[in-house]
Amino acid sequence: MSTQNTNKINDFTIRVATVNGSGSQSANSVLIKSIFYMGIPVAGKNIFPSNIAGLPTWYNIRVSREGYVGMRRDAEILILMNADTFQEDLAQAKPGTVVVFNDKLPQQNMRPDLVYYPMPFNKLVQECCEVSTLRKLVINMIYVGAVAQLLGIDMDKVRHALERQFHNKPKAVELNWKAALCGFEYAKNNVKKNDPYGVLAMDKTTGKIVITGNESAALGALFGGCTVFAWYPITPASSLGESLIDYLAQHRREAEDHQARFAVVQAEDELAALGMAIGAGWAGARAATSTSGPGISLMAEFAGLAYFTEIPVVIFDVQRLGPSTGLPTRTSQGDILFTQFLSHGDTHHLAVIPATPEECFSLSYEAFNLAEEFQTPVFVMSDLDLGMNNWMSDPFTYPKEPFRRGKVLTAEQLEKLGAAGFERYGDPDGDGIPYRTLPGTKHPKAAYFTRGSGHTARATYSEKPEDWKWVLDRIAKKIETAKERLPQPVIEKTSGAKVGLIAYGSTHFALIEARDQLAAQGIKTHYLRIRGLPLNGAVGKFIEECEYVYVVEQNQQGQMMNLMKMNYPALAGRMRSVLHYDGMPIDASNIAQPILKWEGKNL
Amino acid sequence: MTQPATTPPATPVQPKTNRLGLTRQNYTGSPSTLCPGCGHDSVTSSIITACFEVGIDPQQLIKMSGIGCSSKTPAYFMSQSFAFNSVHGRMPSVATGAMLANTDLKCIGISGDGDTASIGLGQFMHLLRRNVPMVYIIDNNGVYGLTKGQFSATADKGSKLKSGLANDFPPIDCCAMAIELKCSFVARSFSGDNKQLVPLIKAALSHKGTALLDVISPCITFNNHEGSTMSYDSVRAHDIPLHEIGFVPAVEPIKAEFDPGTTKDIELPDGSHIRLKKIDRDYDPTNRIGALDTIEKSRSKGEWLTGLLYIREGEPDYNTLMHLSKTPLAHMSEKELRPSETVLKEIMGELM
Incomplete structure (x- = not known):
């Protein structure tokens, strides 16, 4: 590596161009983890199509000794496996870019200002993988080995990453390891390195974790005590619900009979998803739903109901690009205004906005506190980039504060209130936050009538102008109180x-x-x-x-x-x-x- | 225009208090604000009678509804019970969430034909699929009341509005649909027939899973004229009861004095029984295909076949299918919900 400019060590971006559905995710994940295990800050970004298989997909791996993990447009190393985008990828490269590519791709317009490392991937995969049906899946692991050799990535780390990736599947580990070694050997014996890029071990990732925002938010829901979670599949929010299902199944069962201390419902649509969460929140469970823009649109009516009937519920919005179907696999922060005032009439919602995986965790569990404390919907505004990409993070800190369950009256407390009972929508404390009771409370004064129509402080139906204004203003006062208790800037x-x-x-x-x-x-x-x-x-x-x-x-x-x-x-x-x-x-x-x-x- | 029959006094003399020591008064609600003579008020009265007589604990019951005349009625019974008048057509999801949160609760949902079969058809069908434990009552009058008399999706083809406008579309039969979706308790009744409706509600309250009661409940103001198939006159003329229905609570000894040739006794999960006495045809309410066939044939003749159309006990309800803990989720403490610090450390370790 004597010819290399040291500035190019641990500071470059690899872009891998493959076909969606070809198993490149595993290869890219192993590549990124291998660098991570060498102690070098690294970040992955999946630029993928709204498609199951066949369309082009790109994966950016940013290696940054400074610890920068944001998006970078430029890439210094291209790994080109997709014939459909080969010419376009080459055309967009900046001069001096290193191009590792499948030598079977049709080579026209090969720019003279790029550094080419053609590799016979098709031939190599036949050598390293006997089962022809598996070749499509392991061919990408060959570039992992080749790039490891070209950049100086420690093969022990590659092996370690493979074992973590395919834990419990020793056959898959060996199959992929063989492919990685095959790529490594080929590069070692046949490629003359003619570029300045490389990696050197650091100690900047010690003790860190790699996690997506959606997994982090799911952990927030687990540790935040979420018990009823209703959702409808939608990109890019689905992995939040799916991670939560896994975590709940592992960590939220009765010790004796393994019965569930949770209920996850895949609802028939987003309306029903929020309706179920509201019903559960009303009945006293910590309840949530997760969705993205189109689901938020469908939830508008229910969001207003929960605001006006004062029911705690947490709504995760993993934002994607809109309006309309938009680009479902692309990121955006386009739902800020919509969620702030979601629903007709004078609604105004609380929202928390995580910026990091750690905040996806901590602000998510805090959202459950805020929802119950203020008896209102709380939006957790994540997005596709944060939610679906892998990020380095410090390990999450266990929540120090106990749950804040808000103003809930028990039968004993109701008894002390005597004949007058309680005002469900009153303001006895002057902070705009009323008291509530939960269905099933054993007291004749516990029940009240919940309705989205006009009501008095005592929850009786009313069309009187002064009653309407009083309740709406009291709710606005409650939201005002909440401002100071929300996560501060x-x-x-x-x-x-x-x-x-x-x-x-x-x-x-x-x-x-x-x-x-x-x-x-x-x-x-x-x-x-x-x-x-x-x-x-x-x-x-x-x-x-x-x-x-x-x-x-x-x-x-x-x-x-x-x-x-x-x-x-x-x-x-x-x-x-x-x-x-x-x-x-x-x-x-x-x-x-x-x-x-x-x-x-x-x- | 014919007025609805006033409810005849209930059979013999009811005890003044029920098994919980509560009086009928403890089961009443606010005065109704519906039109005088509305079928829905008769349904409300039957609900009060049924709940009082079987001794439903008002503090354990939740009353769920959507939007519409029918959805207002939870205010008119059992004021000691929690109620949720939610949004139009979406009561099923809210009820589903509430029942998951607290499995100790009992639930009565009240909806209308617009709320269930028009705007809420999707949620209604999915509620049935899930077999959410609740009694689902449709106050079915084929017309929108609060918006002054438009057709709903259960209006018969050819039935006429007050203006003379005829409905061009076939009705959605909520009972047939429910049987198709494997709902395990499906009954149809008539608001004016409390003798049939009260035991059906009692049996529905003892059922495990969703019990659907489609109650033809005429709209006195917008759908009670000549030319309407859902006027009091029309429904009375075409109401064909399948059987006489009796309800035997679990606490009473079963007297084997009925003739098995004419009477069918079906045990419900809580040990109570529903007793069906043959009127003039043999009808087996445990035969799903037979039930669908009978409904189809009678509808094509313009009849309202009422009674217990289909029942199948032993199906797991939603809470069972969800493998829920015995402790209601809503009652769980932080200790039961938040895993330990060690668990978080282990999860973090796996991500390193």
Whole structure:
């Protein structure tokens, strides 16, 4: 590796182009884990089609000694296995890109400014795999071995990653190991390395985990005490429900008879999914549903019902690109405004916005506390990039706080209240939060009539203008109380900075990198990351302390900035929008470049 | 226009208190705000009688409904029971969630023909598929009341609105559909026949799983005219009871004084019995295909065949199928719900 520029060590991106359904996920997962086990920060991004098999798919593996895990548009190493995209992938490569490719692909327009390593994958797979039907699945493992050899990835780590990937399947381990070795040997004996890229072991991943946001949110639901989970399959939210099913089955059964301390329902549609969660929340269970944009659209009526009848429920929205069917396998932050006010009439919902796997965990279990504390729906606003991609993270910390079950009256407490009973929709504490009772409470004064129609503080039907206004205003007061108890924004101040950046959710990782890029150009920035909605005073104060703020979001309409303008109209003149909405995860240059332009600088 | 029959006084003299020591008064609700003479009020009255007589604990019962005239009726009975007047056509999902959350509860759902067969058909069918433990009563009048008289999906083809407009489409028969979907307790009745309806409700309350009661309940204001197949006159003229129905509570000894040739006795899961006395035809309510065939033939003749159309005990209900713990989910403590710190550490270890 003597010819290599050390700057190219542990700092590059590999892009693998394959056909969807060809088993490349396992190969890419092993590749990424092998690098991770070498202690080098690494992140994977799956750019996949809405298709089961046959359409092109790309997988980006970003190796970053600095620990940057956001999206990168450029790739330094291409592994091209798909004939359909071969020419396009080559055309888009930047000069000097390394191209490992299947030598059976038709080679026209081969640019002279790229570094080619053709490999006879079809021939090699015949040599290393006797069973012809399995060849399609193991052919991708050959590039893992070849790339390991070319970059200096430790084959022991590859072996370890394979064993973890196919645990309990020793035959699969051996089959794939043979393929990886075959690729390694071929590269060693036949490829003359002519590029500067490589890896060297570090210690930056020790003690870290690799996990998707959806799995993290499922763990949040498990440790948050979710017992009734109703869902309808939808990309990119399905893996949240599926992970939760696995975790619940393992960790939530009675010791004696293995009966379930949970109920997961695959509902007939998203309306029913939310309806079931609301019914369960009403009856006293910690209940949730998970979905994405189209499901949120269907849930609009029920969301209003839960808001107005004051029923706790958690709604996970793993956002994808819309409107309409949109691009189901592409990411977005396009549901911010819609979920804030979901349903007709004056509704206003609580939301938490995780930015990391750790927050997918901790804000999810917190969502169950908030829902019960405020007796209202709480949205957990994740997205496809955060939810479905693998991320490095510190291990999650066990929740310190006990469950906050909110104001629930028992039969004993009702007895003490005497003949007057309780007001289901009253405000005895002055914080806008009423008391509730749960069905089945053994007391003659426990029951009340839940209805989405007009009602009094005592839950009786009413069409009186003053009753309607009182209840609606009391609910608004409750939401106001909630603002201060929602996850607060995370603020990082930089001495001497005049400009503020405001972002939320999965934009976070690209934003960290963009701040460094801006700093390198002499632009110091403060950073505020929103973690809860409705916005509270801390955001307004931050804007006031900046000359102006750039609000970075992954939607076309500047949805969060519009919320900020509604909340802080006097500060609207200080807000500038940085928007990214083509469905690809946002990358640092998407943020830094427009800001540099505003600031009169060029990269 | 014919007025509905007033409910005849209940058989002999009822005890003043039931097995829980409660009076009938403990089973009543707020005064009805429906039109005087509405069939739904008779159904409500039968529910009160049935629940009082079998001694349903009001504090263990939940009353679920959607939207519409029928869905208002939970306010008119058992005010000591929790009630949820949810959204139009979606009561089944809300009831499903509530019953999963607390398996100790009993549930009566009240819906209408629009709420069930029009806007709510999807959720209704899936509720039946799941066999959610509840009594599902349809107050079926073939017409929308609260929006002033439009057809619903159970209106007969050719039946006319007050304006003279005839319905062009075939009706959805909720009972036939329920039997098709393997619902294990399917009955049809008439709001004006409390002698039939009360024992059917009692039996439904003893059933394990979803018990469907499709109660033809005429709309006095919008569907009680000449030309309507669901007016009081029309329903009375075409009501063909399949059998005389009696209900024998589990606590009473069974007197074997009936003739097995004319009377069928079916045991319900809680030990009570439903007794069906033949009127003028042999009918086997345990024969699914026979039931569908009989319904189809009678409907084609314009008859309303009432009684217990189909029953099959022994099917697992939804809570059983979900393998739920004996402790209701809603009653579980943090200790039972949040796995230990060691478990989290183990999960984290697997992800390293």
